[in-house]
Amino acid sequence: MEYFQKFHSNTLAGSGNQSFFLTDDANTVYTGRVFYKIFAGGTYRYSFLFSNIIDSTFSDGAYSHKNLICDQWKIVRAAVGICETCSASEMGEIESFQALTFSGAFEKDVMPGEFFASDALELSGKKGDYICLEISYQGRMIPYHEESIIPTFALRDGEWVPSKRVVFAGMVGCDRPALLQIGYLGDSITQGIGTDVNSYDHWNAMLSDKLGEKCAYWNLGLGFGRASDAASDGAWLFKAKQMDVVVVCYGVNDLFQSGDEEQIKRDLSEIVSKLQSAGTKVVIQTIPPFDYSGILIEKWNHINQYIVQVLSKRADGVFDVVPVLAKDDGHPYLAKFGGHPNAEGCGAWAEALYPVMDKFLATISC
Template sequence: MSQDEKDRRRCMKRIQRKQILALLTTAALTIAFAGCGTSNTPTEESAETTSTADQELSLLDTYVSNTVISTGSNTVIKNAEHVTYRAWFPVEAAGEYDYRFYFSNTVDSTWGDGSESHVGMSGGSYTIEKATVYDGGTEFDANVEPIVSAAVTFSGSAAKEVAPDETFWSDPVTLNVPEGHYLLWEWTVNGTNIPAIAMSNLTYAYADKGDGKGFLYTNEIPVPQLVGCDRKVKTRIVTLGDSVTQGCQTSEFGYQFWAAQLLDQLGTEDYSLWNLGIGYARASDCARQGNWLNRAVAGADLITVAFGTNDIISGPYGGTGHATPEEIEADVRKITKTCTDAGIRTILWNSPPFDMTPELDGIRTAYNETVEGIAKDNGATYFDVASLLANPSDASKTVYGQHPNDEGGTVITDALVKLIQE
């Protein structure tokens, strides 16, 4: 197949994807109206909202992720009184680019039992007082002021009032991040219930609460949902899943989780990678087809889908306990179909071992028996990650830890690269 034909097909897939996203957004609005006690179809006002959301997500054709750090949300900052946050992002591709940052003021997935934060939870009203990006240098120091900076604006203004459930982009800003340097994101916010992510020592995250103590490490930090730049790539990879995809319990600040290793092996000349793995996430969260799944679909040419563990252990938000194999299958089938219907090459994982009780591992085993069929039915590629990570003498036990360590990440990556390049 010629390169022109490949480009034409890629263009057609993206057009189809936009059409499907419009349908998904309309469906989500209809569900929201029904949940508010009405069975009416969306009004002209909601149709306008749908159009705006489509326009926002269409920018993902131009702005691709430039960091492998996960930027979803699974918790909230309950009260931030003029707090300044800093996050150091390793960049996928160095050099000068126009950056834009995407935000969603709705929580993507459930944390723990959902009592603190949960899928679809509306963020509170808050103010962005100021936002700046920097060349973060090569050496991390939370309290040293970087030299090279660029102000981030929103519709031409340095400040922005953010409404519950609002989605929005920053204006374009040009920044040069040299090879081996971090991109440093800094913003000062004031408000309540601001969606955030538990960073789990995957990169440097700090907060200055204005109490004279300076910047101190914080595990929970609000960040943009996309650190995007106008880099041209052939394939946009999205990794969609839970804490295994996010990279939890790999080397602290080492960037050796499997998603980072995957991009290292594939290279950044042809690929970008947007990490949408979120700790504690369930398939039932993603299957609600909120902004998390919608932006994943809009931003992907190739997507990995990896769920199951938290559905088994914690069950769906609002449920009464562990999900059944049938419930997990239904949710994963819905996610997979959404991806493949949009023309995205989809790699569907089964659920890896997690050193569970025999009862829970029985749920995992029963669910895993359905995964290859889900993939086949929807035109996806099946990835048997469980066999790669299981103890040869006991398939219910792990070799590389409940969350695969750096070595386990390499095992996953080696197999995925072969699959992707077939």
Template structure:
């Protein structure tokens, strides 16, 4: 159980929080880790990712790393929530002007090294959290930030990462290629986003918002590089005076968070936490209504013990075309959230009412909001509808 100090009771403090007061989340892309690299032999590999940042121009960036799996993937055969990563080495890391082409290369002459306590390499230990040094870059309007790094590890489990449909364009290549401007040695990445846990830029914001959910929060099934999922659209609507950190994670469930591990640690860095969990608890987790509500209550209790001043917004569970017993659980949980949410919740946003077909079929998502292949993950049109409803409600 987390120990509560007088300092914590008055508000969240500490080096991570203090730095995140100086730096705001630079992107709405979630880089939450739900999988882990596991290989039978040693490897060296380079990853290059193109990210739309919330502001361009002269930026001071800083990167934060968490060497742990945040949430369970599928049934946990490979990766479970709070599982520490292994030992691995950052051999080199760079930021650059990624331009607009997303072709594997970067703008010539724009690569800037990312260092760690003045060093270009960093040995990473299991479960470790750490920061990069500040790095400055001038990014032209409308251009992507390119982050490139080379990672080396021995055999076994090593680097946590996010596996899902790619929401941004990324490339990778075997070997050490982080310093290369050309994309000739790289191939398009598939279902493998290997990134720092947080990208920050030096900026004071009026509110640090953390969107804490599963693949629906992450934006899975929306267009690659489209940023048309609802968290991205909400961020655009609020403007850059609001810091928005998306830690949505595919397959995630509330009972992952209720263990008070690395994933919930990220949520603690916000002064407003927006919780949108429950679909996977009901589905693959097969939790009862009582279990799910108990996990949500525990999450909120931990956040409040950490920082009494934190503002918590709880979302209803989105419709996911549940049937039979799962539909009953979905209805019970949402009835409780709407009418008697757990203590500590400031307000409830009814995302289900935005996405659902009319009663009595409200457990089903509106057909026009479904992703291709009758997938109940909300598409970009749904993201627009949710964002518009949220912004009207929030303001």
């Protein structure tokens, strides 16, 4: 996709369409704001990427599932601004922002299954500032990110109130030069659930900070996400294929939802193969501890042995996260820092993975 040749992610926030919501009235105009923390400061041209496809399976899949095509809806107006805080009430009215356009128009009819991006515009912000994206929209079925852990607000009766049911950008892209584009593909653990809202303390945010601004980083983690979702080769994997390197971490939800050991192995193998076929380097990680019990312990151990002993020979890199997150040597399946690792656990993860990734990136960027 040509977009990725020009624009690279400039936030470490998790992104993607996790599910959809239904509005009360398809003709009513609704407005929301999302605040993304800037990774690398400076003045760049930004373009915001959107998709009208659900990336992953939400919960048990009864309501929303991978590759679900959302109905047509409309962006009535959109604007973006830079701020030092993430309080919607302090951001002022839309006139203080820059208007976003789409192929030169202020409105955009979003078609079922469409990928689209805003026209580029120049923004200046420091590292740690926020990009506030405000979108007014109408329609019946709207894709969104239910478990997002960044600040999001909806305008109701003239007041901004916290709400996840707003329009999200899949990528906050800018034309900042980057040696490599690195994607993080996984479930809620990769997204950052387990860390505080707006803390950016998840493992790949800490890792990206350590790796530095020579690269660009896109957090594709989604709560409830499964290897089977990505292996289906839909919109989620399509986005990952645009990266130079993808760090993969799946298996927890697959174990709890299906428990099919051989299918999970096949799905992980398919992810590696399909990413590599697109020219993407793959670093695969073992399935983290998650306080498994009974037969799941045996299956978890078998799949991790497969990753370390078999899949590692095909992947471009492998990292065993279990020793970092396990309660102790006698109970490697129990999570020392919680099934969704807290900031301390994510810090330990980033610290252990950093030298592996730094060495790996050096070998492919020469």
